[in-house]
Amino acid sequence: MKHKVILHIDMNSFYASVEMSYDPKLRGKPIAIAGNVEKRKGIIVTSSYEARAKGVQTAMPVWKALNLCPKLILLPPNFERYKSASKAMFDILRSYTDLVEPVSIDEGYMDVSDYLSKGHPYQLAEEIQRRLQSELDLPSSIGIAPNKFLAKMASDMKKPLGITILRKRDIESKLWPLPIEEMHGIGKRTTEKWKKLQINTIGDLAKANERTIELHFGINGIRLLKKANGHDERPVDPNSIHEFKSVGHSTTLPFDTNNEGKILKEIGKLVQMVQQRLKRKKVCAFGVQLMIRYHDWRTITRSKKIEEPLQEDAAIYSIAMKLFKDHWNGESIRLIGISTYDIVDQKYAYKQLDLFEYESEEKKYRLNETVEQLREKFGEKVFRNLQEITEDESTPSPIRTSFQRDFLEH
Structure with a gap:
């Protein structure tokens, strides 16, 4: 080998x-x-x-x-x-x-x-x-x-x-003594959770019981345990740069429609999916793009760049909804797509906060981190809003595809 x-x-x-x-x-x-x-x-x-x-x-x-x-x-x-x-x-x-x-x-x-x-x-x-x-x-x-x-x-x-x-033979002497918070892939906000399990160093994680780690941290915990032991099979992938340039999703509707309420609902679902991927990738965006494909396959794309980095679904939805209302001609739609672009690592993103906003932003960030951790551990359906629970479950789900291909081709 x-x-x-x-x-x-x-x-x-x-x-x-x-x-x-x-x-x-x-x-x-x-x-x-x-x-x-x-x-x-x-x-x-x-x-x-x-x-x-x-x-x-x-x-x-x-x-x-x-x-x-x-x-x-x-x-x-x-x-x-x-x-x-x-x-x-x-x-x-x-x-x-x-x-x-x-x-x-x-x-x-x-x-x-x-x-x-x-x-x-x-x-x-x-x-x-x-x-x-x-x-x-x-x-x-x-x-x-x-x-x-x-x-x-x-x-x-x-x-x-x-x-x-x-080298792998150096792991025990160079890697294992490091504090658990210095391990790539473990965020500062989860450090205390690891320490409550008496996992204070990377070496502690490497020697930990696999079932205990999976119980508390899910499949991501197992991946981290393997990495702590020096195992990582991921190849160097030059094509991942295309994923880094934009993050988007699109949906083909089950039938062509000009029902504004249904279309806006689909936009809301797409925005939530985009936001989750931005969170997982730990990136923010400086632009939002909307794609509309009409019943006759005519396709338009409209975008808006902003000065502040975006990651929260409410802000993305607000821009996407305005783009839709400004540019939709009222005809029936067969496919709708939302993409964010001009991506930057969230550690380099900035937001202009006054002193009164700063504390509330920190609390909201911690809540969002908790939600994303639960989604990662238990799956996307761990949270469902009241509207989703009460609506008719027999309605066929739209087929979701990667928006990136459409984004680049049109």
């Missing part, structure tokens, strides 16, 4: 590093990207290592960050600049192999197994890191391992500008 060699490339403090590359005068200073640079609004999107040394953290209110670091330089996000830097980064990675899988704007995997015949993969990692620094003026950390999970964990072990090899 051929041994795999996977690299995980993680750009260091990406947004802040791009800004320092654009304006070298910022280098070495505490800077932060914020959704709103006013003291009493907005939260920190990301910050430089100089700012982090002063206690500035992602998602921290701006006023608190300024209290911790009075000399903090606040900059608004420039997503076009970041997208351009991201493209240049991935162009460098693809100059070595076609097996490059972007997972967010600033990180990706490379399958460099074929490089073994040419030299040591550490030398390749050094060359890639050097090129990213010299050609783009951007620092990175690189993990080298036999699978994606271990490569991701390795890249986190030395920042900034680190290169780490994590």
